[in-house]
Amino acid sequence: MITQLEVGGIPTVLGPTTGPMHAGLVFRVGFADEPLAKRGITHLVEHLALHSFGVADYHYNGATSVEYTFFHTRGAEADIVKFLNGVCAALNDLPMHRLTTEKEILRTEENGRSEGPTEALALWRHGARDYGVVTYPEWGLSGITPDDLRAWVGRYFTRQNAALWIAGPAVPAGLQLTLPTGRRMPAPAQSSALPVRPAYFSGPSNVVAWDAVVRREARAAVFSGVLERALFRSLRQESGLSYTVHAGYEPRGDGSAVISAFADALPEKQGAVLGGFVDVLASARLGLIDQAEVTTVVNQRTEELTHAEENGSRLPGQAFNLLAGRPVQSLDEALAELRAVTRDDVAAVAASAFADGLLMTPGLTSADWAGYTAAPNSSDVVVQGTTYPSLEDPALALIAGESGVSVVGDGSAATVWFDQCAAVLAWPDGARRFVGHDGIQVSFEPTLFMNGHALIPALDARVRPELRTPMPPRDAARIPIPRPKPPQEHQPAPAAPETESGGTAGAVLGLVVLSPILLFFGLIGVVMLISAVADSEDTGSEVILGLSFLFVAVACGFGVGKAIRKLRNR
Amino acid sequence: MLPAMSQPTDVVLDSAAAYPEINALRAALARRDWPACRTLLDSAGSMERTGLIRAVCEDEGLEGFLRAVLAADPADGAASALLGTHLIDVGWKIRTGARAQYVSREQFAAFHDWLRKAEQVLIDGAAYNPKDPAVWTARITSARGLQLGLAESRRRYDRLTAADPYHLPGQLQLLQMLCPKWDGSWEQVHEFARDAVGAAPAGGPHGVLIAEAHIEHVFDADNRAEMMGYLANEQVRAEIYQAAQRSIWHPGFGRGYGWIEALSSFALLFMLLDDQRAAAATFTAMGNLATRHPWDYLADDVVTQIQQARTWALGGKR
Numbered sequence: 001m002i003t004q005l006e007v008g009g010i011p012t013v014l015g016p017t018t019g020p021m022h023a024g025l026v027f028r029v030g031f032a033d034e035p036l037a038k039r040g041i042t043h044l045v046e047h048l049a050l051h052s053f054g055v056a057d058y059h060y061n062g063a064t065s066v067e068y069t070f071f072h073t074r075g076a077e078a079d080i081v082k083f084l085n086g087v088c089a090a091l092n093d094l095p096m097h098r099l100t101t102e103k104e105i106l107r108t109e110e111n112g113r114s115e116g117p118t119e120a121l122a123l124w125r126h127g128a129r130d131y132g133v134v135t136y137p138e139w140g141l142s143g144i145t146p147d148d149l150r151a152w153v154g155r156y157f158t159r160q161n162a163a164l165w166i167a168g169p170a171v172p173a174g175l176q177l178t179l180p181t182g183r184r185m186p187a188p189a190q191s192s193a194l195p196v197r198p199a200y201f202s203g204p205s206n207v208v209a210w211d212a213v214v215r216r217e218a219r220a221a222v223f224s225g226v227l228e229r230a231l232f233r234s235l236r237q238e239s240g241l242s243y244t245v246h247a248g249y250e251p252r253g254d255g256s257a258v259i260s261a262f263a264d265a266l267p268e269k270q271g272a273v274l275g276g277f278v279d280v281l282a283s284a285r286l287g288l289i290d291q292a293e294v295t296t297v298v299n300q301r302t303e304e305l306t307h308a309e310e311n312g313s314r315l316p317g318q319a320f321n322l323l324a325g326r327p328v329q330s331l332d333e334a335l336a337e338l339r340a341v342t343r344d345d346v347a348a349v350a351a352s353a354f355a356d357g358l359l360m361t362p363g364l365t366s367a368d369w370a371g372y373t374a375a376p377n378s379s380d381v382v383v384q385g386t387t388y389p390s391l392e393d394p395a396l397a398l399i400a401g402e403s404g405v406s407v408v409g410d411g412s413a414a415t416v417w418f419d420q421c422a423a424v425l426a427w428p429d430g431a432r433r434f435v436g437h438d439g440i441q442v443s444f445e446p447t448l449f450m451n452g453h454a455l456i457p458a459l460d461a462r463v464r465p466e467l468r469t470p471m472p473p474r475d476a477a478r479i480p481i482p483r484p485k486p487p488q489e490h491q492p493a494p495a496a497p498e499t500e501s502g503g504t505a506g507a508v509l510g511l512v513v514l515s516p517i518l519l520f521f522g523l524i525g526v527v528m529l530i531s532a533v534a535d536s537e538d539t540g541s542e543v544i545l546g547l548s549f550l551f552v553a554v555a556c557g558f559g560v561g562k563a564i565r566k567l568r569n570r
Numbered sequence: 571m572l573p574a575m576s577q578p579t580d581v582v583l584d585s586a587a588a589y590p591e592i593n594a595l596r597a598a599l600a601r602r603d604w605p606a607c608r609t610l611l612d613s614a615g616s617m618e619r620t621g622l623i624r625a626v627c628e629d630e631g632l633e634g635f636l637r638a639v640l641a642a643d644p645a646d647g648a649a650s651a652l653l654g655t656h657l658i659d660v661g662w663k664i665r666t667g668a669r670a671q672y673v674s675r676e677q678f679a680a681f682h683d684w685l686r687k688a689e690q691v692l693i694d695g696a697a698y699n700p701k702d703p704a705v706w707t708a709r710i711t712s713a714r715g716l717q718l719g720l721a722e723s724r725r726r727y728d729r730l731t732a733a734d735p736y737h738l739p740g741q742l743q744l745l746q747m748l749c750p751k752w753d754g755s756w757e758q759v760h761e762f763a764r765d766a767v768g769a770a771p772a773g774g775p776h777g778v779l780i781a782e783a784h785i786e787h788v789f790d791a792d793n794r795a796e797m798m799g800y801l802a803n804e805q806v807r808a809e810i811y812q813a814a815q816r817s818i819w820h821p822g823f824g825r826g827y828g829w830i831e832a833l834s835s836f837a838l839l840f841m842l843l844d845d846q847r848a849a850a851a852t853f854t855a856m857g858n859l860a861t862r863h864p865w866d867y868l869a870d871d872v873v874t875q876i877q878q879a880r881t882w883a884l885g886g887k888r
Contacts, residue, residue: 272725279697282697370689
């Protein structure tokens with residue numbers, strides 16, 4: 001039985017547990033709230049708030065997620081009180097002397113982080129804002145100042161924007177959650193980078209993934225369970241094409257929920273996994289859902305909920321509900337909603353999910369044949385302005401205008417409009433990368449254009465200062481030197497300067513990083529997660545200068561070679 | 571007196587002459603009588619049903635009619651299969667059967683548009699009717715045209731065999747896909763043909779798979795010498811005769827689905843093998859009936875080709 005109360009003005013849910021006491025303080029702020037130029041700021045606050053507990057001998061943790069940031073611990077009452085009071089004290093006075101060190105720790109953490117197989121979907125669905133920001137590296141770290149942090153805490157880590165859960169018999173004595181005063185911050189509105197749905201884009205060759213945004217309700221959760229069973233039966237049991245098959249349901253604060261699913265594939269079976277996946281989704285769209293499947297999923301979920309109630313693990317979700325302005329749901333209410341779900345309800349969710357679907361096809365495959373529209377990966381329009389031809393490749397050019405920048409070449413274009421710009425990454429050597437709201441990027445390497453350095457102040461002046469995202473200095477070896485294309489074989493081109501590292505890997509790395517153009521790179525992280533291969537730079541030796549438009553999803557450099565090759569072969 | 575001695579002069583390529591039910595289905599379609607079409611299709615054997623669907627898929631004006639049938643009953647598998655097969659056929663006529671290098675960009679674009687339309691009908695058809703062999707046969711064909719890859723073609727074929735283990739119309743489609751001109755290799759073609767023929771009951775038309783595998787292989791040769799070299803291989807010859815023993819020369823070989831196609835393919839092979847006796851027996855069994863394929867591999871004027879071969883086989887000069 002969950003009861004609601006207030007602790008220090010913070011709405012609280014209290015419920016029993018079978019284990020030791022567990023408590024958490026949650027704030028309605030997460031990655032989705034971060035402007036791209038400040039990407040990483042919430043995570044940084046979380047780290048700074050926890051710094052003072054570095055060597056505590058009890059179990060505590062902090063987590064930053066898409067919409068929520070929470071601090072939680074399990075143990076004796078006194079430890080819980082000490083931890084939560086301490087977190088609040090730290091939030092009121094962040095240990096700014098730790099800033100440089102914590103930034104380094106976060107960079108290291110990010111390097112070791114692997115992306116989930118469905119993560120790239122958010123980039124393609126939402127672009128470089130709100131729910132799409134989640135997929136980007138913590139680019140904001142370098143430029144985040146103590147003032148930025150104080151402002152962020154003042155806006156989001158407030159009493160009015162917090163909730164507390166306690167799994168235990170009662171509120172522990174001595175809990176003084178002193179937090180600044182603010183206001184409740186609703187979850188951000190969801191941007192869309194998909195003009196048409198159902199849509200598809202191609203990702204790594206070893207996974208098929210899909211997602212859809214639907215209304216948040218029990219029948220949608222049941223549908224995700226039914227979908228997982230259907231995918232498992234088709235792709236694993238019947239055809240033996242996939243090993244890992246998963247579908248999930250994730251509610252969002254605005255009353256929607258994301259249903260996502262993926263299946264892994266051997267590269268040589270990718271077409272078949274896609275085909276089987278498409279067929280399962282089609283059956284769902286047509287409402288070909290078995291009552292027995294619905295019953296099975298409802299029963300499983302009933303069991304999970306009942307168990308979760310017993311050990312207190314429904315409480316965090318109910319605390320999130322409080323912050324989202326949703327009523328706390330008792331177990332009986334949750335079970336009643338679940339048991340009321342009919343086969344037709346699930347079929348209705350399936351149809352609307354299909355209509356909203358975004359499919360990530362494996363490798364070089366497409367899904368236009370199955371009725372999915374290609375998600376945009378380049379720009380239809382080029383800015384009016386001055387053209388700066390590349391010193392390396394006459395077919396490539398940067399166009400800089402009053403309203404935006406474009407890169408053109410190879411018959412396609414990437415354009416970022418200054419008034420629809422999510423961030424401009426700025427390196428001390430003058431390199432710039434403009435990231436549009438739609439996720440399209442334009443990179444500018446001043447060394448690769450005639451008088452390129454003279455253009456920088458003009459570009460900088462046209463972008464709102466808060467979008468400027470300072471980046472750490474690059475190694476000299478990473479700053480490109482123009483290497484014109486050899487005009488004719490009888491007139492040998494000047495030898496390409498050796499990079500410091502030398503050798504093939506070095507040269508390729510140079511190419512990738514020096515490329516004046518922008519990378520469109522979908523789901524490289526997935527490639528790595530699944531294949532556990534992290535050396536794609538080394539394997540990218542076929543990367544050719546020339547193409548151009550990359551739509552960068554993930555960290556620069558990592559796996560770019562693979563992505564370029566993939567694009568070029570489309 | 572053997573009927574062959576009458577030396578038929580006409581070559582009849584209309585498949586309705588070999589399979590009279592086709593006329594009844596054509597007539598029912600012409601009067602847009604779907605219940606009658608269904609009665610005919612539902613009473614046919616599995617392979618015959620797919621054969622009937624393929625035989626009438628060229629009829630014009632089918633799309634509007636069948637879309638209306640499907641609007642009334644989206645789960646009508648026969649209508650899905652026929653509409654899908656029809657749309658594939660329209661697309662393939664635009665593409666033509668030429669090798670890819672002789673097909674224009676515009677032709678390919680239109681071809682793929684029609685195949686995508688077909689595929690979307692067939693996706694739903696397969697969802698509603700996962701055990702309909704005609705739907706899966708059409709989907710093996712569309713997968714080939716849409717270049718969805720060998721793995722997906724195999725998946726579709728596996729779904730077909732789950733519905734009907736020896737479904738020759740679909741096997742012939744997969745055999746095409748396995749050819750090097752599409753996505754496979756000669757090893758895959760011959761292995762598939764041998765396995766499929768070995769698994770299917772003797773006396774059926776399935777031996778044609780081995781005949782077709784060799785026909786595809788021999789016509790892939792660059793010149794006549796290479797063709798002759800291929801056919802001179804003892805193993806090739808032996809395999810062809812074994813396949814004939816298991817099908818067209820088997821005492822159980824009847825006049826069910828695929829009989830004329832099997833005879834027509836073996837007749838061509840026997841001619842290429844210069845086996846006049848075997849060719850004569852085969853042409854005799856065919857009477858004046860024949861099929862366009864595989865004689866169109868020799869020349870566009872299929873009737874002349876067949877007449878000449880038959881004349882030679884039955885004792886005249888080639």
